[in-house]
Amino acid sequence: MSGADSTAGTPGARAITTIDTSKPHPARMYDWMLGGKDNYPVDEELARHMLRIEPHLPLMAKMNRGFMHRSTRWLAQQGVRQFLDIGTGIPTEPNLHQIAQAAAPDARVVYCDNDPIVLAHAEALLHGTPEGAVEFLHADAREIDVVLERAAEVLDFGRPVAVSLIALLHFVSDEDGAARLVDRVKETMTPGSHLVMSHFTTDFYSEEEVREATGTAAARGYSFSPRGREQFARFFDGLELVEPGVVLAEQWRPELGEPVPGQGDSISSTYAAVARKA
Numbered sequence: 117m118s119g120a121d122s123t124a125g126t127p128g129a130r131a132i133t134t135i136d137t138s139k140p141h142p143a144r145m146y147d148w149m150l151g152g153k154d155n156y157p158v159d160e161e162l163a164r165h166m167l168r169i170e171p172h173l174p175l176m177a178k179m180n181r182g183f184m185h186r187s188t189r190w191l192a193q194q195g196v197r198q199f200l201d202i203g204t205g206i207p208t209e210p211n212l213h214q215i216a217q218a219a220a221p222d223a224r225v226v227y228c229d230n231d232p233i234v235l236a237h238a239e240a241l242l243h244g245t246p247e248g249a250v251e252f253l254h255a256d257a258r259e260i261d262v263v264l265e266r267a268a269e270v271l272d273f274g275r276p277v278a279v280s281l282i283a284l285l286h287f288v289s290d291e292d293g294a295a296r297l298v299d300r301v302k303e304t305m306t307p308g309s310h311l312v313m314s315h316f317t318t319d320f321y322s323e324e325e326v327r328e329a330t331g332t333a334a335a336r337g338y339s340f341s342p343r344g345r346e347q348f349a350r351f352f353d354g355l356e357l358v359e360p361g362v363v364l365a366e367q368w369r370p371e372l373g374e375p376v377p378g379q380g381d382s383i384s385s386t387y388a389a390v391a392r393k394a
Contacts, residue, residue, distance in 0.1 A: 135232045139337040142287050143205040143231045149177035154206050154233060162336055169329050170321075172382035177283075179376050179384040180314050181208070183365035184282050186372040187312050187390050188212050191278045192219035196310065198277040199225045200267050202257045202301075203284035206234050207242055212280065217245045224249040226267045230256040257284060258292055260300045276308035283386070285351070286316040289341040298351045305393045311355055314365050314388040318342040321385075348387045355391035362389045 140162040144155035148163045151174070155163075167173055188199070197220055201212050204227040210218075213225035225248070227238060235254045244250035251270045255263045264273075271277055279301050288294040301311065318326045326342070333340035349362050360368065365388040366379055 141231050141233075142203070142283075142338075143229055143234050146177060146283065147206040147208070149174045150181065150208055152206060152208065154237060158336070162333065162338060165332055166329060169325055170385070175376065175378050175382055176384045176386060179366045179379060180283050180386050180388075182373055182376050183314055183368050183384075183386075183388045184212060184280065184312075185210065185215050186369050187388075188215040188278075188280075189219060189372050190369060190390070191310055191312070192216045192223060196220075196276055196278045197223050198271045198275060199223065199280065200228070200271060200277055201225065201280045201282070202228045202260075202263060203281060203287075204229050204234065204238075204252075205283075206231075207237050211242065213242065213244050213248075213250045217248050220248075221245040222247040224271060226251050226253060226270050228253040228255050228257065228263050228267070230254065257281075257297060258288060260293075260297045264300065264304050273304055274306055276306060276310070278310040278312060279305065280312040282312065282314050283316065285313065286342050287339055289339055292339065294341070295351070302354060302393065307393050309393045310358070311352065311391050311393070312389075313348075313351060314386050315348045315351075316342050316386050317344060317348065319344050319385075320383065345387055349389075352389060352391045354393075356394050358390040358392060362387055364388065 137156045137158060140159045144159040145163050148155040148160050199212060199216055216223040216225055225244065227242065232254065235252060238252040242250045242252060249270060253263060253266050255266060257263060285294050288297060305311070330340050345362060365384040365386040368388045
């Protein structure tokens with residue numbers, strides 16, 4: 117999936133496992149929310165249940181997607197030429213590499229996800245510019261050392277890299293090592309690198325709604341760990357937050373992209389921020 121559209125022998129071709137359709141997967145649920153067709157009944161069933169709690173979830177997913185577009189565009193404008201997107205989800209145009217390479221054709225992008233269906237679509241859809249590179253890793257974000265080691269086959273961590281954890285950490289509990297995951301990323305980044313994150317929050321919901329959502333997810337074998345603003349902000353400890361700091365996804369530099377249709381009907385309930393390693 118480089119500029120030459122070659123997938124043989126790439127990092128992403130190494131670990132393919134059977135698609136598990138017995139329980140919902142974040143990438144496929146996100147695909148359903150965005151109107152895609154690459155999901156299964158188990159994903160749709162949980163997504164529809166969540167819609168009864170929050171009817172604006174599809175709109176919120178699009179607002180989160182808009183943050184990814186704008187932050188990637190801003191980073192490319194700042195001269196960043198390497199991107200690592202962990203927990204990328206099923207490719208939806210325009211994807212991160214298309215935004216980055218539109219501004220900087222020589223940009224190198226590595227995607228990572230642990231759902232084989234994402235890999236299948238990545239191989240078919242993720243084609244980059246001849247000057248740059250686009251590769252895909254089939255790996256679990258919780259095994260962050262493996263992710264970083266394999267990403268280093270494509271990216272030079274001795275130079276600035278933008279690492280994106282978009283709508284990922286609310287699927288990683290504290291017990292599963294959310295803090296360690298972020299700490300390892302920060303340790304690996306060289307000065308001039310950036311950390312880009314968005315995270316669903318329950319700050320705008322009642323305790324009853326939170327219990328229902330987390331309980332429903334847990335009953336279906338689906339980890340869901342929403343966090344408050346202060347918890348989210350702590351992930352950026354040791355880094356310099358880029359203006360406007362920690363805000364709702366739709367509030368992060370809205371002038372860099374087109375507003376999402378219907379955006380005024382709800383808030384994203386998703387905190388977002390970009391931070392730089394000095």
